[in-house]
Amino acid sequence: MISGTSMLLDIKNLAVTFGSGHDPFRAVSGVDLQVAPGEIVGIVGESGSGKSVTMLAAMGLIDAPGRVTADQLTFAGRDLLSMKSREKRAIIGAEISMIFQDAQSSLNPAYTVGDQLLETLAEHQNLKGAAARARALELLEQVEIPGARSRLSAYPHQLSGGMSQRVMIAMAIACNPKLLIADEPTTALDVTVQAQIMELLVSLQRSRDMALILITHDLAVVAEVAHRVAVMYAGEIVETAPVPQVFATPRHPYTQALLASIPEHSKGASRLNTLPGVVPGRYDRPSGCLLVPRCPYAEDACSRAHPELVLVGDAQARCIKPLDDEGKPRA
Known part of the structure; x- marks a missing residue:
């Protein structure tokens, strides 16, 4: 467990x-999550498990009639609730930034890439x-957009999916955030572009020493880049552990089922x-x-x-009989 005094983001209940x-x-209930400076935390689970809603709540982006409560919600020692x-x-958009799902829908189609970057920098x-x-030009170059100068005057519909995602990343890192939240950053991209985007995110995370929360369905990505993982199911965290341990000895039946569903585990x-x-x-x-009903x-x-x-x-693990090292319920 990480010392509370070293927390960048500290969420309790x-x-x-x-x-x-x-x-x-209650779409999300009893979530505890801690993220240290420079740490990469993966949040995994099926659609509808509450991953995105949890992070939107942490950023204060849940609008009425939604209601957010917590025993503690602090960022760099500051109380976000009060x-x-x-x-x-x-703080939001500067020290904490988020890359939303589907970059092409997140960009404003009526404004150029340059205008949207300039708005962020001005604000x-x-x-x-x-x-x-x-x-703005420097940011586009940092996210490795070819012909960056000409892209400043481009509209979102003139960009590919991968280019749009790079623009969203440029906007997210514009203010040198301490924490970047990436919500399914490779959704709807082809496999080659997915790998490029993930490589870019990890490179930026390391060079800037910023914390990264990666919301994803892709356990392979989590295994490759994350330090810790939180597994969510039906609005709750059901398991959290260092990445090597989760993959070697999952303690919750749901985590075990997620790992078993990886195609590589069904060879033959x-x-x-x-x-x-x-x-x-x-x-229900x-x-x-x-x-x-599923266990x-x-x-x-x-x-x-x-x-x-x-x-x-x-x-x-949120289980009355967590799994043992052999993958069986403890007596």
Whole structure:
């Protein structure tokens, strides 16, 4: 575990609730997450598991009727929950930046690449005129866009998916953030471009010594670049551990199922390994462990009580019987 005094981002008991009245829906519940300076943390899980909502909540980007609560939500020792809106605006987009899913949809189609970069620089660094344009060109060159000068006057529809993603990365690093959140940064890109984008992100992370939170479905990427991983299911973190340990000895049945579904693990089989069922939604959530309907190890006790995160070596797992080194429930 990382010392609390060294935390860049420290989240404890985060919850995100949508709706009001007698039937609110808690999309994220009880999330604890810590990120140290310069650390790469992967957040993995199926669609609908709460990965993106968790990070949007941390950045203060959940609008009404959504409600965010937490016992602690601090960034570099500053309390984001009690912070005034003006102070928070000075941090979000500058010290904390986020690359959203689908870059081509995130860019404004009515403005050129240069205009959108200049707006970011004017808002957070008070750069204008020739100095701002020079900085914008420098940023495009840093993200390895060919013909960077000509791209300043290009509109988003004139860019490929990979180029658009590089522009989004340039905007995200424009203010030298301490923390960069990348939400599925390679979605909808071909395999070759995916590898290039990930290589670029890791290179920028290392050269700037910034923390990186990588939200992804791709466990192979997490294995290659991340230091720690948090596995989410149905709005909760069900396991968190150093990356080597998660891949060698997963402690939660859901993590084990995710790893088994990697195609390389099904070589020679007639079918890929799968976990039957879907992530529970608003109206079909079990009262005990949320994985019960899909878990191959479920027993009666799993349906009676909602499990807490328990410490298993260097890992934490939300299971009444975390898996042992052989991949079986502990007695």
